[in-house]
Amino acid sequence: MILTFPDGSQREFAQNSTGFEIAKSISNRLAKEALGIFVDEVRYDLSRPIKNDAKIRIVTFEEEAGKEIFWHSSAHLMAEAVELLYPGTKFGVGPAIENGFYYDMDLPEGVKLTNEDLPRIEAKMLELAQQGNTFQRVEIDWKDAVEFFKEDGDPYKIELLEGLKDDEITLYKQGTFTDLCRGTHVPSTSVIKAIKLLNISAAYWKGDSERQMLTRIYGVTFPKKQMLDDYLIMKEEAEKRDHRKLGKELELFMITPNVGAGLPVWLPKGAFIRRKLESFIKDELVKRGYVEVITPHIGNLNLYKTSGHYPYYSDSQFAPIKVEDEEYLLKPMNCPHHHQIYSSKPRSYRDLPLRLAEFGTVYRYEQSGELNGLTRVRGFTQDDAHIYCTHDQLKDEIRNAVELTQLVFTTFGMEVTTRLSFRDDKPDKYAGTDEMWEQSERELKEVADEMELKYHIGLGEASFYGPKIDFIVRDAIGRKWQLGTVQVDYVMPERFGLEYTGSDNQKHRPVIIHRAPFGSMERFMSILIEHFAGNFPFWLAPTQAMILPISDAQIEFADKLSKDFKAKGFRTEVDARSEKINRKIAESEQQKVPISLIIGQKEVDSNSVSVRIHGKGNIGVKSVDEITSLFYDLDKPESTFYNFD
RNA sequence: GCUGAUGUAGCUCAGCUGGCAGAGCACUUCCUUGGUAAGGAAGAGGUCACGGGUUCAAGUCCCGUCAUCAGCUCCA
Numbered sequence: 154m155i156l157t158f159p160d161g162s163q164r165e166f167a168q169n170s171t172g173f174e175i176a177k178s179i180s181n182r183l184a185k186e187a188l189g190i191f192v193d194e195v196r197y198d199l200s201r202p203i204k205n206d207a208k209i210r211i212v213t214f215e216e217e218a219g220k221e222i223f224w225h226s227s228a229h230l231m232a233e234a235v236e237l238l239y240p241g242t243k244f245g246v247g248p249a250i251e252n253g254f255y256y257d258m259d260l261p262e263g264v265k266l267t268n269e270d271l272p273r274i275e276a277k278m279l280e281l282a283q284q285g286n287t288f289q290r291v292e293i294d295w296k297d298a299v300e301f302f303k304e305d306g307d308p309y310k311i312e313l314l315e316g317l318k319d320d321e322i323t324l325y326k327q328g329t330f331t332d333l334c335r336g337t338h339v340p341s342t343s344v345i346k347a348i349k350l351l352n353i354s355a356a357y358w359k360g361d362s363e364r365q366m367l368t369r370i371y372g373v374t375f376p377k378k379q380m381l382d383d384y385l386i387m388k389e390e391a392e393k394r395d396h397r398k399l400g401k402e403l404e405l406f407m408i409t410p411n412v413g414a415g416l417p418v419w420l421p422k423g424a425f426i427r428r429k430l431e432s433f434i435k436d437e438l439v440k441r442g443y444v445e446v447i448t449p450h451i452g453n454l455n456l457y458k459t460s461g462h463y464p465y466y467s468d469s470q471f472a473p474i475k476v477e478d479e480e481y482l483l484k485p486m487n488c489p490h491h492h493q494i495y496s497s498k499p500r501s502y503r504d505l506p507l508r509l510a511e512f513g514t515v516y517r518y519e520q521s522g523e524l525n526g527l528t529r530v531r532g533f534t535q536d537d538a539h540i541y542c543t544h545d546q547l548k549d550e551i552r553n554a555v556e557l558t559q560l561v562f563t564t565f566g567m568e569v570t571t572r573l574s575f576r577d578d579k580p581d582k583y584a585g586t587d588e589m590w591e592q593s594e595r596e597l598k599e600v601a602d603e604m605e606l607k608y609h610i611g612l613g614e615a616s617f618y619g620p621k622i623d624f625i626v627r628d629a630i631g632r633k634w635q636l637g638t639v640q641v642d643y644v645m646p647e648r649f650g651l652e653y654t655g656s657d658n659q660k661h662r663p664v665i666i667h668r669a670p671f672g673s674m675e676r677f678m679s680i681l682i683e684h685f686a687g688n689f690p691f692w693l694a695p696t697q698a699m700i701l702p703i704s705d706a707q708i709e710f711a712d713k714l715s716k717d718f719k720a721k722g723f724r725t726e727v728d729a730r731s732e733k734i735n736r737k738i739a740e741s742e743q744q745k746v747p748i749s750l751i752i753g754q755k756e757v758d759s760n761s762v763s764v765r766i767h768g769k770g771n772i773g774v775k776s777v778d779e780i781t782s783l784f785y786d787l788d789k790p791e792s793t794f795y796n797f798d
Numbered sequence: 799g800c801u802g803a804u805g806u807a808g809c810u811c812a813g814c815u816g817g818c819a820g821a822g823c824a825c826u827u828c829c830u831u832g833g834u835a836a837g838g839a840a841g842a843g844g845u846c847a848c849g850g851g852u853u854c855a856a857g858u859c860c861c862g863u864c865a866u867c868a869g870c871u872c873c874a
Contacts, residue, residue, distance in 0.1 A: 232811060255869095267803070267870095329824090354803035354869030362871045366801050368868065397867095401809080410847085410865050486874055520799050520872065522866090529873085616874050667874090704831040731831070739835035753833055763834075771834055 157208045169202035173340060176211050186213045186376070188344070189222045189337040196222070196337040198290055214376050224249035226288060226327075226339040227278075227348070227374040228256045233330035234277035235370075239264050244332065245358055245367050247308045252384075252631065255638045257356050257547070259309065260368055272351040274370070278348050282377050284326040285343035286539065290336060298322045298333065305331075307356065344722040347381035348374045391541030394629035396682035403687050405678075406527065415524040415531035417675060422695035427674055429693050430681075431512055433564075433790055434670065437557060443508040443538055448490035450514060452482040456489040459648055461584055465617050471519050487513035488667060491539045492649040495663075500653040505663060506542035506550055513537045527679035528634055534674045540666040541651065547664050549623075551600045551639060555667040558624055558637035564790050567626055567638070568682055571606050573597060574614030574621040584617050589643040594620045597641055617642035624672075629683035636672035636680065641665075688768060690745045691787035691795070696723045698748040698784070699741040700762075705732045710757045713752070714777065723784050725750075742767060747787075751779065766797050 156175065157163050162778065166175060172190030176183045176199070190197050191210040197203065228247035231254075236242050239260055247256030260266065293301070295318060302310040310333045314322070325334045327342060339345070344623030351373040358365040375381045392398075400406045412418055419427060438445070454473050457463035462485055463470070475482040484490065491509045500507070514534045523529050535728040543548050561567050575594050576583050583590065597620050601608050608622070615621060624637035642665040645651070652660045671677040681689075691697055698718070702711040711727045718725040728737045734751065741749045751763040761776045775783070787795055 265802085352868055353802075357800080360871070362800065366870080368801085370813045376809080408866090414865065460874095462874060469873070488874085514874090517873080522799060522801095522870085523872070524866090618874080640874090701834090703833055706831080731829095733830090733832050733837060734834065735832085736836050737834095742835055749834080751834065755833085765834060 154203070155206045156203070156213075157206075158628060159208075159210045166203075166461070168204065171202055172197055172209075172211065175203075175209065179211075181644060183211060183213075188213060188219045188339050191218070196610065198288065198337050199340045200287070209587035216716060221249045221397070222337050223339055223344070223376065224254040224374065225334075225337075226342070227345055227372065228254040229288070229325065229327060229330060229332055229334070229338070229370060230278050230281055230342055230345060231274065231370060232256050232258070232332065232447060233281055233328050234274050235407060236330055237281075238274060238277055241306075243307045243309055246313070247332075250371075253351065253371060255369050255371045257358070257369045259365065259369040266353055266368055266370070268353055271353065275348050275350050275372075278345075278350075281328055282342045282345040282348070284328065285341045286335075287341050288338035289326045290338075291324040291326060291331075293324055294323050295322050298324065301331070302333065310410055344375055344376055345374050347378045348372065349381055349385065386665075388566040388630075391631070392627045394683045394686045395526075396628075397527075399682050399687040400526070403683065408526070411448075411532070414521065415529070417527055417532075423678070425695040426681075426689065426693050427678055430671065430674065430677070431536070434561075437560065438510050438538075439506075441508070441553060441557065442506075443510040444706045446491065446494055446509050446511050448487065448494075448511060450484060450516075451481045452484050452490055454482050456493075457482050457485070459646060460486070460492075460645060461617065462486055462489070466517075469519060471516055471518050471614070483516040484513075485515050485517050487511055487515060487535060487537045488539055488645060488665075489649070491537075492645060492651060492665075495539075495541050495651055496649060500541075500660075500663070502543060502655045504654055505653060506540050506546050508538055508540045510536075510538035527675040528628065528632075530673075530675050533676070535669045536671045537586050537667070537669050540668065541646075541653075541663040542666070543653070543655075543661070544664060546601050547641070547666070548596055548603075548667050551597065554639045554666055554670075555600065555604060555606070555622060558639065558668070558670040561637065562624065562626075564793060565681065565684060566679070566794060569624045569626050571601070571608040572611045572614060572623045572625055573601060573608050574611045574616075575614040576620065576622050577613030579613070582613075582617060584613065585619070585644040586646075587642040590620070593643055597622060616640060618642045626680050628680060629686075634676055634680065636677055637670045638668065638672060640667040642667060687745045689747070690793040692789055692792060693783075694745075694747050695724065696744070696746050697788075698724050698726075698750055699737075699744075699746045700725055700727045700750045700752060701734060701737040701741065701752040702727070702729065703751065705731065706754065707752045709756050711752050714752070714762070718781075718784070721781065721784075723788070738765065769797055772797060 154166060154168050155163050156166055173184060176187040187199055189212045190199060191212060192203055193207045212222065214220060214223055225248060232244055232247055235258060241261035245257035252559065276452050299311055313333060323335055324331055325336060325338055341622050347395045350370055353368065353370050355366050356369040358367055365777055373384065403422060404420045406417050406419050408417050466485060467722040470485050471483045473482050494509055495507065512534050514532060516532045519529055519531055540550050576590055601622060619640050619642040621638050621640040623635050625633050625635050627633055645665055646662045651663055653663055655661045700715050702708050708729045715725045715727045738749060745767060747767050749765040751765060756762055763774050764772050764780060766772055786792060
């Protein structure tokens with residue numbers, strides 16, 4: 154048979170040659186590193202005979218598919234270890250994930266695992282890996298498979314089989330462990346050289362909170378020990394960026410049960426950065442024709458009954474406040490308030506688009522288990538705006554809103570993924586007519602295509618009143634969070650009876666765009682802190698420069714310098730303690746102050762400063778005029794990534 | 799909300815099998831006046847998350863509550 158390689162070259166192989174033999178014929182090294190083989194885009198085990206002419210591609214750990222095979226096989230290995238250590242364990246599913254794998258299992262009565270048990274399982278896995286057991290693929294009848302797992306006493310596998318009646322069933326066997334699995338697997342457990350089990354937690358069977366809670370163990374493995382070491386170092390570095398840790402160290406915010414879970418309190422430095430971000434956006438709003446409004450933190454419950462938020466989201470709202478026969482809700486959304494502003498007077502098509510903006514604080518009763526630093530809270534501020542426009546204006550307005558959101562991410566150099574959040578086929582989740590949905594999804598997609606956004610479509614991710622374009626970022630430890638959002642809404646204009654008078658002197662419904670480039674200030678701050686690892690650029694830093702006199706003799710000069718800088722609008726402090734200069738520098742660096750200005754007698758005599766850039770070091774002496782002009786250059790968003798070289 | 803772990807000084811953490819509450823950093827005072835990442839000494843600082851229980855005796859064991867962390871479920 155003729156096999157075609159990825160580079161287009163062809164070679165003849167005996168029929169029923171295996172991937173392993175093919176790899177071996179290329180090089181011994183490839184044979185050692187190969188984990189699987191694509192045969193006409195279908196993944197094969199290396200030991201599986203290839204029957205016909207095909208396009209093939211050998212897979213190693215270097216690529217995603219290789220990692221997937223490797224980690225999925227590792228999940229089987231872990232299951233084998235657990236089954237040996239805790240006989241009677243029943244197994245759910247054990248997939249590869251982005252950075253490793255997990256396996257969900259139902260441990261025998263009375264067995265409770267904690268993180269302390271992980272090294273023991275790791276050791277067992279390593280022992281089994283070293284045995285070099287092969288993964289054997291067994292094709293089997295559906296009935297025989299059910300029979301097998303009945304005997305094995307594993308109800309979860311039988312349930313999985315129920316969903317696979319029409320499929321070809323395969324089992325994989327390595328050592329003493331046999332699993333229902335479609336594969337692919339590594340040739341032998343011996344390729345797994347380094348193992349780290351990361352944590353142990355719980356997960357519902359099939360993700361259904363009504364069903365059995367299973368024990369889930371997460372782990373990661375590598376073909377080389379060094380790769381694990383690198384991974385662990387990276388992970389440690391990432392944890393250092395955690396905004397909860399930095400928020401405390403840099404005194405940015407605090408969360409205390411005395412105020413309430415999920416209700417962050419902003420300390421002076423964090424509040425400063427947040428205000429700075431707000432004014433960054435406000436400058437853009439002026440340029441883009443928005444007008445600012447201010448609305449109260451609570452609103453009549455009827456407002457939310459009209460909008461439909463109340464029935465849809467009553468579970469995640471704070472209970473209504475009853476005052477003199479009226480009920481009020483801590484506002485979970487700003488939109489109904491803004492709609493009142495729209496409808497406060499007759500609107501003409503000449504008034505549109507009307508763009509109402511507000512940093513509006515909203516309150517949602519998130520489940521206690523969901524709360525997480527600043528990324529998931531119960532009170533947060535949206536950089537919200539509602540754009541009321543005509544159909545003709547809609548696409549332009551969506552485009553403008555998306556551009557503003559992109560400006561935010563490019564300014565800070567953040568990597569985002571874009572998702573078109575559309576509805577799924579569960580009609581009770583959504584309001585509005587099919588026509589409205591089809592139209593608004595089409596329009597969103599058209600804009601996304603015209604702007605050449607790279608996006609994926611998230612079915613079922615829409616809000617109840619319309620589809621959205623969401624911008625999603627990752628935090629330091631890889632968790633994904635939605636930040637910016639642009640949403641199309643045909644439903645609220647109906648519900649609130651919003652109208653404008655057209656050029657035809659007839660009444661028409663406007664369309665609404667909900668949009669928030671940062672999303673929530675709290676969540677954005679959390680991501681920003683992690684993104685910069687606390688090293689805020691000059692224009693955002695609460696203290697921009699720390700002035701460090703070497704001895705008491707220079708304090709007077711330092712104070713005068715600081716006063717002059719402050720008069721120019723810069724944020725400088727003087728460290729006048731009787732500490733050695735090394736100490737002062739160390740602390741200024743630890744506080745991640747962008748610039749330290751060291752003042753000795755030489756600098757006083759020559760009206761200059763010795764300049765030290767955070768994370769870079771000493772860049773030499775500059776005159777006071779030079780440093781002032783550098784400060785002016787640095788003090789704007791465009792200088793976020795200023796290069797000091 | 800669910801499962802599990804954790805909660806000791808402002809911070810980071812030790813405290814064994816129940817027997818006087820500990821360290822480093824930070825803080826205060828004093829000494830030191832220095833050239834690019836932590837000078838020295840002394841002092842002060844605690845309802846061991848909260849509530850209950852067992853015990854002669856509880857930071858330590860048991861129960862409950864709250865909070866935090868990990869994951870699941872949810873997220874306008």
